[in-house]
Amino acid sequence: MKRRHHFHIDHAGHSVSVTVQTGHKAVVEVLVDGKETGYATTAADRPVTVHIELPTEPPTQATIRAAAGPGIPRCVLEVPGVEPQVMSPRLY
Template identity: 75%
Template sequence: MRRRHHFHIDHAGHSISVTVQTGHTSVVEVLVDGKETGHATTPADRPVTVTVDLPTDPPTQVAVHVAPGPGIPRCFFASPPEAELQVMSPRHY
């Protein structure tokens, strides 16, 4: 059974949203300011990292780390990608 989980964080004036669809294969979509900028798939509960660029001048690279399971997925944000992780807030819609 597939389920969708949503996460969000605001960073440097930009909105970063993540959708995690769980199941036999987990699908991760990253949106920056409402536009899809990155995605990844991973088998079942394996963690995955998606690196995207924020639309700044010059572009700023950030990373989203997703742990799809077991249980409820968890999502973390890092800027720059090797920085300390921040927990992304779950969104219910």
């Protein structure tokens, strides 16, 4: 059965949102400031890494690490030089 889970974090003045759709094929969509900047799929509960860019000056490379399962999905934002940040789940 498919379910959608939403995560959010603010970093360096930018909004980063992730939607993880679970099921036979997990789908991860990443939005930065409301614009889709990353997308990945993976089989079942395998973790997935999505490389994104934050629109700072100069642009900052970042990574979203998403685990679709088992259990409740989890997302972590990784930015070079900053400790990895666990993204908060959002209900909607």
